[in-house]
Amino acid sequence: MAGLFSKFLGDPNERFLKNLQPLVEEINRLEKKTEGLTNNELKSKTEDFKEFLAKGGLVEDILPEVFSVVREAAKRNLNQRHFDAQILGGIVLHQGKIAEMKTGEGKTLTSTLPVYLNALEGKGVHVVTVNDYLSRRDAVWMGQIYHFLGLSVSCINHDSSYIYDPSFAKEEPQENEIFNFQFPISKQISNSNDQNRLDKIRDTLGSFKVVHEFLKPCSRKEAYAADITYGTNNEFAFDYLRDNMAYQKEQVVQREWHYAIVDEIDSILIDEARTPLIISVPDEESAELYKTFASIVPRLNAEEHYSVDEKQKAVSLTEEGIERVEKLLGIGDIYTEKGMKYVHHLNQALRAHVIFRRDKDYVVRNGEVIIIDEFTGRMMPGRRWSEGLHQAIEAKEGVDIQKESRTLASVTFQNYFKLYKKLSGMTGTALTSAEEFDKVYGLEVVVVPTNKPMIREDNSDLVYAAEEGKIKAVVEEIKERHKKGQPVLVGTVSIDKNEYLSALLKKEGVAHRLLNAKHHEEEGEIIAQAGKKGMVTVATNMAGRGVDIVLGGNPSSADEANDVCSAGGLYVLGTERHEARRIDDQLRGRSGRQGDPGESRFFVSLEDDLMRIFGSDKIKNMMRTLKIPEDQPIENKMITRAIGSAQAKIEGMNFDIRKHLLEYDNVLNKQRGKIYGLRRKALFANKDELGEIITGFFDHAGEDISKLSEKEREFGKEDFANAERNLLLRVIDMLWTDHLEAMDYMRSSVNLRAYGQRDPLIEYKNEGARMFKQMEDSMGDTFVKLILNVQKTQGMKNEESTFRNSKLEIRNSRPKVGRNAPCPCGSGKKYKKCCGK
Ligand code: ADP
Ligand code: MG
Numbered sequence: 001m002a003g004l005f006s007k008f009l010g011d012p013n014e015r016f017l018k019n020l021q022p023l024v025e026e027i028n029r030l031e032k033k034t035e036g037l038t039n040n041e042l043k044s045k046t047e048d049f050k051e052f053l054a055k056g057g058l059v060e061d062i063l064p065e066v067f068s069v070v071r072e073a074a075k076r077n078l079n080q081r082h083f084d085a086q087i088l089g090g091i092v093l094h095q096g097k098i099a100e101m102k103t104g105e106g107k108t109l110t111s112t113l114p115v116y117l118n119a120l121e122g123k124g125v126h127v128v129t130v131n132d133y134l135s136r137r138d139a140v141w142m143g144q145i146y147h148f149l150g151l152s153v154s155c156i157n158h159d160s161s162y163i164y165d166p167s168f169a170k171e172e173p174q175e176n177e178i179f180n181f182q183f184p185i186s187k188q189i190s191n192s193n194d195q196n197r198l199d200k201i202r203d204t205l206g207s208f209k210v211v212h213e214f215l216k217p218c219s220r221k222e223a224y225a226a227d228i229t230y231g232t233n234n235e236f237a238f239d240y241l242r243d244n245m246a247y248q249k250e251q252v253v254q255r256e257w258h259y260a261i262v263d264e265i266d267s268i269l270i271d272e273a274r275t276p277l278i279i280s281v282p283d284e285e286s287a288e289l290y291k292t293f294a295s296i297v298p299r300l301n302a303e304e305h306y307s308v309d310e311k312q313k314a315v316s317l318t319e320e321g322i323e324r325v326e327k328l329l330g331i332g333d334i335y336t337e338k339g340m341k342y343v344h345h346l347n348q349a350l351r352a353h354v355i356f357r358r359d360k361d362y363v364v365r366n367g368e369v370i371i372i373d374e375f376t377g378r379m380m381p382g383r384r385w386s387e388g389l390h391q392a393i394e395a396k397e398g399v400d401i402q403k404e405s406r407t408l409a410s411v412t413f414q415n416y417f418k419l420y421k422k423l424s425g426m427t428g429t430a431l432t433s434a435e436e437f438d439k440v441y442g443l444e445v446v447v448v449p450t451n452k453p454m455i456r457e458d459n460s461d462l463v464y465a466a467e468e469g470k471i472k473a474v475v476e477e478i479k480e481r482h483k484k485g486q487p488v489l490v491g492t493v494s495i496d497k498n499e500y501l502s503a504l505l506k507k508e509g510v511a512h513r514l515l516n517a518k519h520h521e522e523e524g525e526i527i528a529q530a531g532k533k534g535m536v537t538v539a540t541n542m543a544g545r546g547v548d549i550v551l552g553g554n555p556s557s558a559d560e561a562n563d564v565c566s567a568g569g570l571y572v573l574g575t576e577r578h579e580a581r582r583i584d585d586q587l588r589g590r591s592g593r594q595g596d597p598g599e600s601r602f603f604v605s606l607e608d609d610l611m612r613i614f615g616s617d618k619i620k621n622m623m624r625t626l627k628i629p630e631d632q633p634i635e636n637k638m639i640t641r642a643i644g645s646a647q648a649k650i651e652g653m654n655f656d657i658r659k660h661l662l663e664y665d666n667v668l669n670k671q672r673g674k675i676y677g678l679r680r681k682a683l684f685a686n687k688d689e690l691g692e693i694i695t696g697f698f699d700h701a702g703e704d705i706s707k708l709s710e711k712e713r714e715f716g717k718e719d720f721a722n723a724e725r726n727l728l729l730r731v732i733d734m735l736w737t738d739h740l741e742a743m744d745y746m747r748s749s750v751n752l753r754a755y756g757q758r759d760p761l762i763e764y765k766n767e768g769a770r771m772f773k774q775m776e777d778s779m780g781d782t783f784v785k786l787i788l789n790v791q792k793t794q795g796m797k798n799e800e801s802t803f804r805n806s807k808l809e810i811r812n813s814r815p816k817v818g819r820n821a822p823c824p825c826g827s828g829k830k831y832k833k834c835c836g837k
Contacts, residue, residue, distance in 0.1 A: 460640045
């Protein structure tokens, strides 16, 4: 074991792991005894543990025994025994930290240890995956362990929820059907009663276990009632938002936020952190302005009319540019109060035109502009850029412009995951973002050593002066490796480059599979086959994260695996360095899993975005003075280092941007917590508690509550309580969404004010607090006024909420606040003069 620790680990990390060593040994010592238990005895441990905890026993006290029980259950059900490294990882996860474990180390199995342990408390454990498919895979795969031990397992997907239920399997497996637990679940059906057949399949597949069709559809609420729930970050967070829009307590599906393990945590908490989740309604705002500006912008010239700052992704107009726009619009001065709207549209149209590129930042599909996640290369249907940028891009592409939308509820992943009493995560790449995890989430990163030594060779970069030379070399390299039967996984940074390279390979007659966000349906399956002999796979970065690449492609063909091993294992070829080192590491990590042979290399040119924008002049000058020919690479440690430091610089910049966003979001988050708390109280309050809230409102408004008893007689007790509750929820929702909108406007206005040397964040905090207070005040008053005038004939019947059916956008018939109507913040001023300013 000692050798495991000696590899370049930082001291504190090493010390930390050393301290865990006695615990690992204790768990190992328990193995013999646990092995001796019958199945029934092993199963009955769950009840014993639960009882122990119910009597006030500490989770920590049973950890060793619990881990040994889970390990034994995995041995009996999956033919897999948790490695010591996985036991370590399990402890780290249980402690609410991030376990950095390389790709292929078996994080899925690792997580079963803390998942089961924490689920014993009966408050539900959530396991967060990067996509729906993985949530199903893991629920079924690991479900076998939990189910055996008597815990319930569920899975929430975008439009369905399932409970793990082995008796649900319907069909017989076909003879000779190849079973691979990863794909595709629906086709891999087995009959749980036919134990012989199952065992036979298990024998032929060695340690691999068949995935059965064991997922039985259930309601969302049932899914959340399970001991363990698998699902994506999106589903968990959207359910949270939807729960806070419920009008009947039965509609609330989530329970507690007890403990969550986030798989691929860097992807979710860092890469996806910049787009908040939003539930919105369309707002009637004309699409014409977007069209007008989309037609004006192409008539401006770069440099003369505007300047571009690629680093900051910003465009700004020059004096000439402003004049030109004013002329084209036929208006005198655009920078007046009235013109501000134009400035905003113009700015977004410019960014849409100059900065955002089709097939790199987004794709156009079926008349829709769909964002491509810059880190994962994955399409993100349903997500929209905010502040009109999305509409500006729709105008640029000439597709239908979606109506501006009005936010009903929103949350960032940061803030959603902070709800959990304990949060932990796992990924192969956390260390380079350790500071961010620590500062933003208070999560510590622990590097868990690999089970077997890693023998992949990571070569230093080959740097070319020009893109063309680089690409030629890349094609040559692929051809050569392919010829000797070595599988090659090629990583590209964008879809257009991915397709370009594919075309070149086709011309050269190199058979290959193409994988980008446009074909993400088969993503997992293609990636899983990327280790086959001679296979060439051209993929965008990180496509198929979470899917295992087995050398030889098929777990049962040892011969092919040997061939691939002697050809050098999987060769990962990066065609460009990414902005974040983490993403490069992810790509490299595809190779060399579990002690496999493998190799990686990045090909870089000075024309790559990263080098062009961030690369140091030193490198460029050096290449120039050395007069290096286009197709001659230089391989130089200094350059590789310089690239690394350029990346670190950008990482820092992006971290700052996210931190900044978060600071703003925290203001709103506190307010959201208060409002949702009140809302929940109203939703779940019994008659007396409801009465208390309402009495408070009447006191605050200085109104006499005894009027109300007349209404109560008129309605009948029950109906009136319902009417009160409904109205209260409605008032909260109405004022809260108006408040959200007002905060949005306020935020852009404080940013404009930043010129006056005032810190916009402080302004935002102060102003936000004032507006919130006003909203709280007017909440009671509004309620009192409305309840006194409520008519039975109007039917305050239960609101039939439609939000379960629709996705991101929710239909809502409530009229929008008119510009000239009194401001809902209760200031008495017109909306346009107050919060709507
Ligand atoms: P990761 O998420 O860390 O990349 P996975 O959880 O996908 O890795 O597991 C990778 C492969 O390793 C899977 O095929 C899995 O069955 C196998 N594996 C994991 N743990 C063990 C173990 N203890 N013994 C045998 N095989 C294991
Ligand atoms: Mg994984």
